[in-house]
Structure formats: structure tokens, C-alpha cells
Amino acid sequence: MGRQIQICTTDSDNVLFQNYLRLNFDCIFLQSSAPTLNKLYINSFSETSFTFSTQILIWNKNFIWTPEFRQQKIKEGKFYIENISNAPLIEFSKTLWMEHNNHGRIYWTKYFTSGPIEYDVTRFEKFYETITKWFIKNAKGKIKSAGTNIYYLEDAWRKYHAQKNGS
Numbered sequence: 001m002g003r004q005i006q007i008c009t010t011d012s013d014n015v016l017f018q019n020y021l022r023l024n025f026d027c028i029f030l031q032s033s034a035p036t037l038n039k040l041y042i043n044s045f046s047e048t049s050f051t052f053s054t055q056i057l058i059w060n061k062n063f064i065w066t067p068e069f070r071q072q073k074i075k076e077g078k079f080y081i082e083n084i085s086n087a088p089l090i091e092f093s094k095t096l097w098m099e100h101n102n103h104g105r106i107y108w109t110k111y112f113t114s115g116p117i118e119y120d121v122t123r124f125e126k127f128y129e130t131i132t133k134w135f136i137k138n139a140k141g142k143i144k145s146a147g148t149n150i151y152y153l154e155d156a157w158r159k160y161h162a163q164k165n166g167s
Contacts, residue, residue, distance in 0.1 A: 005132050006103050007095070017092070028041065029043070029059075030056070032057060032080060034080075037069055055093050059089050060090075062127075063127075086115040086117055090106060092106055097159070139151035141160070
């Protein structure tokens with residue numbers, strides 16, 4: 001089963017989170033699909049190729065993995081990473097503010113995979129927990145929705161209250 005926390009961020013919060021990751025870990029950021037192979041790798045969370053693309057894959061290079069790239073066999077022919085389900089990746093889903101359930105998540109597949117796990121799960125779990133603990137510690141607020149806490153970074157918390165108050 002996977003592990004996740006629900007989060008809410010804005011673009012400026014995403015920069016804060018991205019900078020935390022870059023300063024503390026040797027991370028590479030990827031998107032799950034892109035129009036070209038080289039665009040799968042991104043330098044910042046704002047570089048996603050598609051308008052409503054919210055999923056960023058965080059790869060801590062201390063965990064060995066070789067991405068397997070494929071291209072869809074349809075007209076648009078998007079490129080994608082085939083072996084993400086059993087990879088040492090954390091999924092960061094950015095918040096889509098125009099949606100009703102306007103929150104994202106930080107997710108790790110853990111044992112919910114389609115193949116064998118070839119990395120140290122115990123070490124990776126510590127990495128995952130370090131990230132989620134940072135997020136919870138730096139959250140300026142949280143709300144409970146359907147029994148689940150949603151953690152808001154500072155700008156998202158401000159935006160949430162502005163929307164709630166009709167400003």
C-alpha cells in the first residue's frame with residue numbers, strides 16, 4: 001500500500017518546497033509525460049509541459065534507478081517513463097485551485113507496485129518521512145476534509161482564507 005499526505009500549495013509555496021529539496025537532497029525532478037524526451041526532466045516545478053499537469057516526480061539520486069522511456073503510439077506520441085511504479089520516486093501533485101477538491105499530495109507507492117522493489121525501502125521511507133515532516137512543520141494551517149488532514153503552506157493558507165472570505 002502507498003503512503004501519502006494531502007497538501008495545498010501555491011506557485012510561491014512550490015518554489016519554497018523545491019528549494020528545500022534542492023538544498024537538502026540530490027534530487028532530479030521529472031514529469032510523468034512530455035511532448036519530447038528531454039522535457040521529461042524539469043528544472044523547476046513550474047516547467048510542466050501541459051496546462052493542467054500537476055504531477056512532479058522527485059528522484060533522490062542517492063537511490064539507484066534507471067528510468068525506462070517510451071513513446072505513445074498515437075498521433076501526439078507523448079513520451080513517458082514506463083517504470084515509475086516500482087521506482088524510488090515521490091510524487092508531488094501540485095494544487096489545482098480551480099477544482100472543488102483543490103489540494104495536491106505527496107505520495108510514495110511503497111508496496112503498491114507492478115514489480116520488484118530494487119532499492120532500500122527502509123532508507124527510502126526515512127527520506128519520504130523527512131519530506132512529509134518538513135511539510136507538516138512548515139504548514140501554516142490545516143483543515144480536515146473527509147477525515148483527512150490537508151496541510152497548507154503559508155501562501156496557500158492565505159489564499160484559502162481569502163477565497164473563504166470572498167476577497
